[in-house]
Amino acid sequence: MNVLDKIKSGITYFDGGAGTLLQSWGLKAGEYPENWNITNPEKIVEMHRLYLEAGTQIITSNTFGANSLKFDNLEEIINAAIANAKKACEGYDAFVALDVGPLGKMLEPLSDLPFEKAVEIFSKTIKIGASAGADLVLIETMNDSYEAKAALLAAKESCNLPVFVTCVYDESKKLMTGADPAAMIAMLEGLGADAIGMNCSLGPKQMVEIVPEFAKYASVPVIVNPNAGLPRNENGKTVFDIDADEFSDIMCDIVKAGATIIGGCCGTTPEHIKKTVEKTKNLPFSLPEKKNFTVISSYTHAVEIGKAPVIIGERINPTGKKRFKEALRQNDIGYILNEGLSQNKKGVSILDVNVGLPEINETEMMVSVIKALQGVIELPLQIDTVNPAAMEQAMRIYNGKALINSVNGKEESMKTVFPLIKKYGGVAIAVTLDENGIPDSAAGRVSIAEKIIARAAEYGIESKDIIVDPLAMAVSSDSNSANITLEAVRILHEKGIKTSLGVSNISFGLPSRADVNSVFYTMAMQNGLDCAIINPHSEEMMKAWHCFMALTGKDENCVDYIEFADTLSPVKTSFAPANTAELDSCIISGLKEQAGIAASELLKTQAPMDIINEKIIPALNTVGKGFEEKKVYLPQLLMSAQAAKEAFDAIKASIPSGEGKKGKIVIATVKGDIHDIGKNIVKVLLENYGFEVIDLGKDVAPEKIVEAVKSSGAKLVGLSALMTTTVPAMEETIKLLRKEIPDCRVMVGGAVMTEEYAAMINADSYSSDAMGAVRFAESLFN
Amino acid sequence: MIELIKTDAAEINIDPKEVAVYLGYYSVKSTDDKTKELICSCTKEFLEAASFRACIAKVPVKLENGVDLGFMKTESRSLQKNLSGCDFAYILAATTGFDAHRLIERKSLISPVCGMVTDCVGSAAIEAFCDKVNASLENADFLRPRFSPGYGDLSIEFQKDITEFLETKKNIGLSLNDSLMMTPVKSVTAIIGIGKEKNKCTGPGCMICRNDNCPYR
Structure with a gap:
C-alpha cells in the first residue's frame, strides 16, 4: 500500500513535536536540530520510535530547516535524516515524510528573495530527500501563500512523490500574509497537492473553528496538526497548556469536523498522539466529497464564480488606449498599477491583465506587471494573452489560482493551454470558436463549449475549471448576433456551465455604445451570465450591475445599491476662476482639482507654454522657496506638486511635442x-x-x-x-x-x-x- | 521562552504630534489644516490595516569584555553603557503586519503625499505599539530605553541575531532581506535592559546615536 492508498483507507496519524523532546535530551537553544541526524542519530531514531509506538503512521524526517541557505552539508544531513527515519520504521507499517519547512526569508515583492530562487532552494532539498527514499513530501508551517506555492511547485517539478501541504493560520483564520482557507485550498489543489491543511501556531481548540472551512471547499483529504495549546513560561521553561487528555478529546471534534489526517506540532508528545489514536481510531471515516465550485484566488481571498455576476475589470489592456501603450513602451509600471487601483476602487472582483504590444517583450512585461500588481492589489487576476510563453511565466509567478484568458476549440490552442492549467492550476475562459470559425447559432457555440470541456477532461481538468465565453459579436453587422449570444448563455447556464462575455463588443460600430452595452449586459445577466469583462469606469455598466444585483435579491436590503447611488455624479458645479492669478493660488494652496479646472480655463486665452512659465513654475517656485526657508513643510510641498501636476495634465495635450521638456x-x-x-x-x-x-x-x-x-x-x-x-x-x-x-x-x-x-x-x-x-x-x- | 503578544489596533494610540514630527514639522501647531486632516485620515486607514504583533524573550546579561546576551555577543560600548547594571534584558521584535506594509506601498502609488503621511503614521504606530508592550512588561518601571541594532556603535548586523533568536518569521512574520531591511516595513527589533532601580536611565536609546543632524532627536 502506498501512502495515497493509506490516506484513503482510514484516519491516518502523523507524529508530534520534536523540539521539546530533543531539548530534554540535550539539544541547546539555538543549536540546529538537523545536525543531530549526524551527531546523535540514535536519539533521532529513538524519537521516531516513540511516535511509532504511539501509533504514528507517517513520521516526519528531522529536516524542517534543511535548506541550502542554512546548510553547506545539505546532502549529508538529509540523507542521514531519511536513513534515521527509515531505520526507525523497521518493523512498523509506516511511511517517511520528507519534512520541508519555510526558508526563513520572505519572497519578492514583500522582500528580496525571488520566487524562482525559492523554487530552486526547495528543489535542492526535495531532490535529495526523494532520492534518499522518502515516501512523500510534507511542506509545513507555511505562513505565506507565495512560499507555499514555491515549495509545492518545486516538489512537483523535482519528484513524483505525493505532496502534502500544511499552513499556519492565526486567530483571524488567515495566513500571516493574508490568505484565507478558501484561497489556499484553491491554489494548492490547483497545483496538485494530495492533501492539505494546517499546523502549528494555534492549539486544537482554535483549529476546530477552521476545519469546517476546509470541509466546505476542499476535495482532497484534510490534515490537522495543532500545537499542544499555547505556550507559557513556567520557571524559565516553555510549557504548553493542553495535556494529552484534553488534546485527544478535541482531536475527536476535529475528526468529526472533517479532518482525516491528524497529528501534532509544537509541544505535543508521543503521549498526545497515543491518546489521540486511541480515541479517534474508531470514529466514522469518510473522504471529502469532490467539490464543484468554480473558484479563483489571490494571495488574500477566493472569488467564487456562479453565485452572483462577477465583474472583471478590462482597463489593463493597451487596445485603443494611447496613454497605456506609451506606458508599456516606457516601462511605466506605476501608470499600469494605477489603472488597477482605480478599478479596484470601483468595485471589480477580478482584474484582466493584457500587456501585449508588438514592439515590447510581452513575457517580461507580463511578469513585471503581475509581480507589481500582486504587491499592492488584493484582487485575483485574469491572465490575458495569446502568447504561450507569457501565459506560462505569468501562471508560474502568480500568487494564487488565476483566471486564464483564453483557450478555444482549436486543437492547437487546447494542446498549449491545458497542460499549463493542469500544472499550475487555474480556471480557463473557453472561447467558442474552432478551426471552422465562430458558429452562427447558439447550438453551434454550445457544441464547441462541450467539445472543449471534454478535451479538458482528458488532461485531468475538471469542468468546474472551465468558463465558457460564447462571444458577443457586433450587432451592427448582424442583427441576430445578440440573440445568438444570449441564447447560448441561457443554454450553457441551464447545463450548469459557467459563462463569461466581453460585453462591449456588442455595440461595435454603433453610437452611444455605453447604452447598448449596459442593456445587453442586463439581458445577459438575466440569462445567467456569470462574469463579464467590462469597463468599471462606465457609469452605465455599473448602474446595470448594481440594479441587477438589487432586483434579483443578491444585494440584501439594497445596501450596496444605495451606497453606489450616493456616488453617482451630481451635476458638476463649475469652478471658473475670475482671473488667471487663481491658478497660482490653487497650486500654492495645494488644491488639486481646482488647479486642473483653472488651467483648463486659462487655456482658452493663453498659450500652454505661457501658462507653464508664467503661472505654474512661479507658483512652484514660491512653494519651493518656502520649503527651503522652512516656512512650508514637505506635505504642503507635495500637495502643491500634485496640484501642479493636475494643471500640467489639463494642458498637456495642447503642448506642441518637444516643447516644455528640460532633459x-x-x-x-x-x-x-x-x-x-x-x-x-x-x-x-x-x-x-x-x-x-x-x-x-x-x-x-x-x-x-x-x-x-x-x-x-x-x-x-x-x-x-x-x-x-x-x-x-x-x-x-x-x-x-x-x-x-x-x-x-x-x-x-x-x-x-x-x-x-x-x-x-x-x-x-x-x-x-x-x-x-x-x-x-x-x-x-x- | 518566547512570548507572543498581539494587540488590538483599537488599543494603539497614535499621537498626531509624533506623526507631524516625522513629517518634518517642528510642532503640531505649525501643521496646516489640510495636513492635520490628512494625518487623521491616514491614521484611521493605517489602524484598520495594521496587525500589531510582537515576540519577546528575557535573557541574562553578562557585561565582561563587552556584552554577552547568550544568543549574541558584542563589544559595542554604546550597548554596554545602556545595559550597565542590568542582569537581565528583554529582546523584542514587533511589527505592524503585511496589510499595513502593502497599504503604504499602495498609498504611495496613488498619491505621494498620502504615501508619505501613511509612512510616517506607520513609524509613529510601531513606536506606540512598542511603548505599549514596554508598559505591559513586568518591571516596566525599571526598563532602560529600547536599544536597536544600528544605534550608536551596535552594528545593524545584529538584526540577524535577534530575528533568528526570536524566530520572528515564524512567530510574527518579520524577516530580513540581504541588506538587513525588515519586512513588513514598519517593524522594530530592540534590546531592553532591565535595571535594578526605578527609572534610572543611562541615556536614551536613539539619543546615543552619533548622527547629530538627525531631525528626530
Whole structure:
C-alpha cells in the first residue's frame, strides 16, 4: 500500500513535536536540530520510535530547516535524516515524510528573495530527500501563500512523490500574509497537492473553528496538526497548556469536523498522539466529497464564480488606449498599477491583465506587471494573452489560482493551454470558436463549449475549471448576433456551465455604445451570465450591475445599491476662476482639482507654454522657496506638486511635442534597498519642473541603471539609499556609471547620506531634500 | 521562552504630534489644516490595516569584555553603557503586519503625499505599539530605553541575531532581506535592559546615536 492508498483507507496519524523532546535530551537553544541526524542519530531514531509506538503512521524526517541557505552539508544531513527515519520504521507499517519547512526569508515583492530562487532552494532539498527514499513530501508551517506555492511547485517539478501541504493560520483564520482557507485550498489543489491543511501556531481548540472551512471547499483529504495549546513560561521553561487528555478529546471534534489526517506540532508528545489514536481510531471515516465550485484566488481571498455576476475589470489592456501603450513602451509600471487601483476602487472582483504590444517583450512585461500588481492589489487576476510563453511565466509567478484568458476549440490552442492549467492550476475562459470559425447559432457555440470541456477532461481538468465565453459579436453587422449570444448563455447556464462575455463588443460600430452595452449586459445577466469583462469606469455598466444585483435579491436590503447611488455624479458645479492669478493660488494652496479646472480655463486665452512659465513654475517656485526657508513643510510641498501636476495634465495635450521638456533623468533606489518613499517624492518634483523622469523603482541592480542611462541618453542619474547597508550598492553603481558613461552626472540622497559620504563615494551632488535635487538638475540642464 | 503578544489596533494610540514630527514639522501647531486632516485620515486607514504583533524573550546579561546576551555577543560600548547594571534584558521584535506594509506601498502609488503621511503614521504606530508592550512588561518601571541594532556603535548586523533568536518569521512574520531591511516595513527589533532601580536611565536609546543632524532627536 502506498501512502495515497493509506490516506484513503482510514484516519491516518502523523507524529508530534520534536523540539521539546530533543531539548530534554540535550539539544541547546539555538543549536540546529538537523545536525543531530549526524551527531546523535540514535536519539533521532529513538524519537521516531516513540511516535511509532504511539501509533504514528507517517513520521516526519528531522529536516524542517534543511535548506541550502542554512546548510553547506545539505546532502549529508538529509540523507542521514531519511536513513534515521527509515531505520526507525523497521518493523512498523509506516511511511517517511520528507519534512520541508519555510526558508526563513520572505519572497519578492514583500522582500528580496525571488520566487524562482525559492523554487530552486526547495528543489535542492526535495531532490535529495526523494532520492534518499522518502515516501512523500510534507511542506509545513507555511505562513505565506507565495512560499507555499514555491515549495509545492518545486516538489512537483523535482519528484513524483505525493505532496502534502500544511499552513499556519492565526486567530483571524488567515495566513500571516493574508490568505484565507478558501484561497489556499484553491491554489494548492490547483497545483496538485494530495492533501492539505494546517499546523502549528494555534492549539486544537482554535483549529476546530477552521476545519469546517476546509470541509466546505476542499476535495482532497484534510490534515490537522495543532500545537499542544499555547505556550507559557513556567520557571524559565516553555510549557504548553493542553495535556494529552484534553488534546485527544478535541482531536475527536476535529475528526468529526472533517479532518482525516491528524497529528501534532509544537509541544505535543508521543503521549498526545497515543491518546489521540486511541480515541479517534474508531470514529466514522469518510473522504471529502469532490467539490464543484468554480473558484479563483489571490494571495488574500477566493472569488467564487456562479453565485452572483462577477465583474472583471478590462482597463489593463493597451487596445485603443494611447496613454497605456506609451506606458508599456516606457516601462511605466506605476501608470499600469494605477489603472488597477482605480478599478479596484470601483468595485471589480477580478482584474484582466493584457500587456501585449508588438514592439515590447510581452513575457517580461507580463511578469513585471503581475509581480507589481500582486504587491499592492488584493484582487485575483485574469491572465490575458495569446502568447504561450507569457501565459506560462505569468501562471508560474502568480500568487494564487488565476483566471486564464483564453483557450478555444482549436486543437492547437487546447494542446498549449491545458497542460499549463493542469500544472499550475487555474480556471480557463473557453472561447467558442474552432478551426471552422465562430458558429452562427447558439447550438453551434454550445457544441464547441462541450467539445472543449471534454478535451479538458482528458488532461485531468475538471469542468468546474472551465468558463465558457460564447462571444458577443457586433450587432451592427448582424442583427441576430445578440440573440445568438444570449441564447447560448441561457443554454450553457441551464447545463450548469459557467459563462463569461466581453460585453462591449456588442455595440461595435454603433453610437452611444455605453447604452447598448449596459442593456445587453442586463439581458445577459438575466440569462445567467456569470462574469463579464467590462469597463468599471462606465457609469452605465455599473448602474446595470448594481440594479441587477438589487432586483434579483443578491444585494440584501439594497445596501450596496444605495451606497453606489450616493456616488453617482451630481451635476458638476463649475469652478471658473475670475482671473488667471487663481491658478497660482490653487497650486500654492495645494488644491488639486481646482488647479486642473483653472488651467483648463486659462487655456482658452493663453498659450500652454505661457501658462507653464508664467503661472505654474512661479507658483512652484514660491512653494519651493518656502520649503527651503522652512516656512512650508514637505506635505504642503507635495500637495502643491500634485496640484501642479493636475494643471500640467489639463494642458498637456495642447503642448506642441518637444516643447516644455528640460532633459531626461534616470532615478532609482539602489540594489538591496526596498524603501522608495523619498525617491518618489523627488520624482514628483522633478516632473513638476519639466524634467522627463525615467523611474526604475527600488532594489535596482547597477547594471540595470547603466543600461537605462545608455538607452535613454539621460545626462543625470538620481540615486537613493536608506541605510548604511545599502550605501555600498550606491558606490558600486556610481563606479559602474563612471566606467561605462563617464559624462553622466550623479546626484544622491537618502536618510543616511551626508555631504561627506556623497563625496566619498564619488557622487557629483548630494541633496538633503527633494528641492535640492530639483535645484541641482536645473543648474545642470540650464 | 518566547512570548507572543498581539494587540488590538483599537488599543494603539497614535499621537498626531509624533506623526507631524516625522513629517518634518517642528510642532503640531505649525501643521496646516489640510495636513492635520490628512494625518487623521491616514491614521484611521493605517489602524484598520495594521496587525500589531510582537515576540519577546528575557535573557541574562553578562557585561565582561563587552556584552554577552547568550544568543549574541558584542563589544559595542554604546550597548554596554545602556545595559550597565542590568542582569537581565528583554529582546523584542514587533511589527505592524503585511496589510499595513502593502497599504503604504499602495498609498504611495496613488498619491505621494498620502504615501508619505501613511509612512510616517506607520513609524509613529510601531513606536506606540512598542511603548505599549514596554508598559505591559513586568518591571516596566525599571526598563532602560529600547536599544536597536544600528544605534550608536551596535552594528545593524545584529538584526540577524535577534530575528533568528526570536524566530520572528515564524512567530510574527518579520524577516530580513540581504541588506538587513525588515519586512513588513514598519517593524522594530530592540534590546531592553532591565535595571535594578526605578527609572534610572543611562541615556536614551536613539539619543546615543552619533548622527547629530538627525531631525528626530
